[in-house]
Amino acid sequence: MAYTACPAPTSQEPQQTARHALSTITITRRLHHIPGLINTLADRYARFVAIRRQRRTLLSLTDAQLLDIGLTRADAEEEYRRSFNLL
Template sequence: MAYTACPAPASREPRQNTQRTLSAVGTFLRPAHLVASLNTLSDRYARFVAIRRQRRDLLAMTDAQLLDIGLTRADAEEEYRQSFKLL
């Protein structure tokens, strides 16, 4: 029976897959990537909150205030209803 110093091809395959998986996880868990993802998420949330606040303020205006900016009560209510599409 002959012995070789090279491992069998089947024994090398799982090690390569494991290295690829760890490499992909390592790329995702880089501090810069995490910080960028958190910044993007917080920016989106802040924008969502600002839009909701603006739409609530629009709905709270009187009819005279709405006419001053060229809107009707129906326009303000429709704009407020659109905020639920953001969820």
């Protein structure tokens, strides 16, 4: 009969292995969502940049151009100030 230096398996080992497997699955599921989160953040940032650019462009229009689209200088400045609420 051969003896080994390894201890005999205990009844807790299968439970620990199952817990480890479950935590690995949980981590994998969380990591699976990271690309989607990055895309969402990138989309929001791109939208923020586009809105800021549009509001700056609106502010750069002349009073006559603003009047053509039915706005006043005060309306354009108010809309531009709303850009800072996005931050």
